[in-house]
Amino acid sequence: MKPRIVKKLSKKVHAIFAASPRRDFQQTAERVWIDDEFETDYVVRGRRSQSGKLERQHRNGRVRVNRVSSIGGEYNSCMGDADDFCPLYEHASAYVLDASTDWESFWSSYDPTSSTHSRYPESNIKGRLTGKKVIERLRAAAQEAHA
Numbered sequence: 001m002k003p004r005i006v007k008k009l010s011k012k013v014h015a016i017f018a019a020s021p022r023r024d025f026q027q028t029a030e031r032v033w034i035d036d037e038f039e040t041d042y043v044v045r046g047r048r049s050q051s052g053k054l055e056r057q058h059r060n061g062r063v064r065v066n067r068v069s070s071i072g073g074e075y076n077s078c079m080g081d082a083d084d085f086c087p088l089y090e091h092a093s094a095y096v097l098d099a100s101t102d103w104e105s106f107w108s109s110y111d112p113t114s115s116t117h118s119r120y121p122e123s124n125i126k127g128r129l130t131g132k133k134v135i136e137r138l139r140a141a142a143q144e145a146h147a
Contacts, residue, residue, distance in 0.1 A: 001131075003065040009089040009131045010069040013138060017088075020142035028071065032088055035070040093129060096137045100124050
Protein backbone atom coordinates (compact mmCIF):
# COMPACT_ATOMS: atom_id res chain seq x y z
CA MET A 1 0.00 0.00 0.00
CA LYS A 2 1.25 3.49 -0.77
CA PRO A 3 2.81 5.34 2.17
CA ARG A 4 0.51 8.36 1.83
CA ILE A 5 -2.55 6.08 2.05
CA VAL A 6 -1.10 4.32 5.10
CA LYS A 7 -0.65 7.77 6.68
CA LYS A 8 -4.28 8.76 6.03
CA LEU A 9 -5.64 5.44 7.29
CA SER A 10 -3.44 5.60 10.40
CA LYS A 11 -4.83 9.05 11.15
CA LYS A 12 -8.42 7.76 10.85
CA VAL A 13 -7.65 4.74 13.03
CA HIS A 14 -6.13 6.98 15.70
CA ALA A 15 -9.27 9.11 15.75
CA ILE A 16 -11.43 5.98 16.17
CA PHE A 17 -9.24 4.65 18.99
CA ALA A 18 -9.18 8.01 20.81
CA ALA A 19 -12.97 8.56 20.59
CA SER A 20 -13.93 5.03 21.64
CA PRO A 21 -15.45 4.46 25.09
CA ARG A 22 -13.56 1.15 25.30
CA ARG A 23 -10.63 1.34 27.70
CA ASP A 24 -8.41 -1.00 25.66
CA PHE A 25 -8.83 1.24 22.60
CA GLN A 26 -8.05 4.33 24.68
CA GLN A 27 -4.88 2.70 26.03
CA THR A 28 -3.81 1.94 22.48
CA ALA A 29 -4.44 5.58 21.50
CA GLU A 30 -2.24 6.72 24.40
CA ARG A 31 0.68 4.60 23.14
CA VAL A 32 0.65 6.17 19.64
CA TRP A 33 3.63 8.25 18.61
CA ILE A 34 4.46 10.17 15.43
CA ASP A 35 7.10 8.69 13.12
CA ASP A 36 8.84 11.57 11.36
CA GLU A 37 10.71 9.44 8.83
CA PHE A 38 8.39 6.62 7.77
CA GLU A 39 9.79 4.58 4.91
CA THR A 40 8.33 1.42 3.49
CA ASP A 41 10.52 -1.65 3.67
CA TYR A 42 9.97 -2.67 0.04
CA VAL A 43 13.29 -3.36 -1.71
CA VAL A 44 13.81 -4.61 -5.25
CA ARG A 45 16.98 -6.48 -6.08
CA GLY A 46 18.29 -6.73 -9.63
CA ARG A 47 16.60 -3.70 -11.13
CA ARG A 48 17.29 -4.75 -14.71
CA SER A 49 14.38 -5.90 -16.87
CA GLN A 50 11.59 -5.26 -14.40
CA SER A 51 7.96 -5.22 -15.31
CA GLY A 52 5.99 -2.01 -15.05
CA LYS A 53 4.26 -3.17 -11.87
CA LEU A 54 7.56 -3.91 -10.11
CA GLU A 55 8.96 -0.57 -11.20
CA ARG A 56 5.92 1.25 -9.74
CA GLN A 57 6.25 -0.71 -6.50
CA HIS A 58 9.91 0.24 -6.27
CA ARG A 59 9.10 3.90 -6.91
CA ASN A 60 6.34 3.83 -4.26
CA GLY A 61 8.70 2.07 -1.85
CA ARG A 62 11.25 4.87 -2.02
CA VAL A 63 8.74 7.48 -0.94
CA ARG A 64 9.30 9.01 2.48
CA VAL A 65 6.27 10.32 4.33
CA ASN A 66 6.56 12.40 7.49
CA ARG A 67 4.34 12.33 10.58
CA VAL A 68 2.80 8.84 10.38
CA SER A 69 0.94 7.64 13.50
CA SER A 70 2.83 4.57 14.70
CA ILE A 71 2.68 2.16 17.62
CA GLY A 72 5.30 0.01 19.30
CA GLY A 73 9.01 0.59 19.76
CA GLU A 74 8.79 0.60 23.55
CA TYR A 75 11.76 -0.62 25.56
CA ASN A 76 11.53 -4.31 26.42
CA SER A 77 13.41 -4.97 29.65
CA CYS A 78 13.34 -8.76 29.18
CA MET A 79 15.05 -8.64 25.80
CA GLY A 80 17.18 -5.58 26.49
CA ASP A 81 16.16 -3.72 23.34
CA ALA A 82 13.15 -2.05 21.75
CA ASP A 83 10.11 -3.91 20.40
CA ASP A 84 9.15 -3.69 16.75
CA PHE A 85 6.96 -0.82 15.65
CA CYS A 86 4.52 -0.39 12.79
CA PRO A 87 2.05 2.16 11.46
CA LEU A 88 -1.17 2.25 13.47
CA TYR A 89 -3.16 1.07 10.42
CA GLU A 90 -1.19 -2.20 10.27
CA HIS A 91 -1.81 -2.74 14.00
CA ALA A 92 -5.54 -2.12 13.50
CA SER A 93 -5.79 -4.43 10.48
CA ALA A 94 -4.15 -7.22 12.51
CA TYR A 95 -6.69 -6.57 15.30
CA VAL A 96 -9.62 -6.71 12.84
CA LEU A 97 -8.34 -9.92 11.25
CA ASP A 98 -7.85 -11.54 14.65
CA ALA A 99 -11.29 -10.41 15.86
CA SER A 100 -13.01 -11.76 12.75
CA THR A 101 -11.44 -15.21 13.06
CA ASP A 102 -13.44 -17.97 14.69
CA TRP A 103 -10.80 -19.23 17.12
CA GLU A 104 -13.17 -21.20 19.37
CA SER A 105 -14.38 -23.59 16.67
CA PHE A 106 -10.83 -23.97 15.33
CA TRP A 107 -9.35 -24.99 18.69
CA SER A 108 -12.31 -27.18 19.63
CA SER A 109 -11.89 -29.21 16.44
CA TYR A 110 -8.08 -29.14 16.43
CA ASP A 111 -6.39 -32.55 16.53
CA PRO A 112 -2.61 -32.49 16.01
CA THR A 113 -2.51 -36.22 15.24
CA SER A 114 -5.05 -35.99 12.43
CA SER A 115 -4.07 -34.86 8.95
CA THR A 116 -7.67 -33.99 8.02
CA HIS A 117 -8.05 -30.89 10.18
CA SER A 118 -7.88 -27.40 8.73
CA ARG A 119 -4.41 -25.95 8.95
CA TYR A 120 -5.58 -22.37 9.48
CA PRO A 121 -8.73 -20.95 11.07
CA GLU A 122 -11.33 -19.35 8.82
CA SER A 123 -12.12 -15.64 8.89
CA ASN A 124 -15.56 -14.20 8.23
CA ILE A 125 -14.13 -11.46 5.99
CA LYS A 126 -15.12 -11.97 2.37
CA GLY A 127 -12.47 -11.03 -0.16
CA ARG A 128 -9.43 -8.89 0.57
CA LEU A 129 -9.01 -6.92 3.77
CA THR A 130 -9.08 -3.38 2.40
CA GLY A 131 -8.71 -0.10 4.25
CA LYS A 132 -12.44 0.56 3.99
CA LYS A 133 -13.28 -2.80 5.60
CA VAL A 134 -10.78 -2.19 8.40
CA ILE A 135 -12.25 1.25 9.19
CA GLU A 136 -15.86 -0.05 9.10
CA ARG A 137 -15.15 -3.02 11.37
CA LEU A 138 -13.05 -0.91 13.73
CA ARG A 139 -15.84 1.65 14.10
CA ALA A 140 -18.32 -1.14 14.88
CA ALA A 141 -15.94 -2.67 17.45
CA ALA A 142 -15.28 0.73 19.04
CA GLN A 143 -18.99 1.27 19.74
CA GLU A 144 -19.72 -2.12 21.29
CA ALA A 145 -19.36 -2.65 25.02
CA HIS A 146 -16.22 -4.43 26.07
CA ALA A 147 -16.39 -6.74 29.07
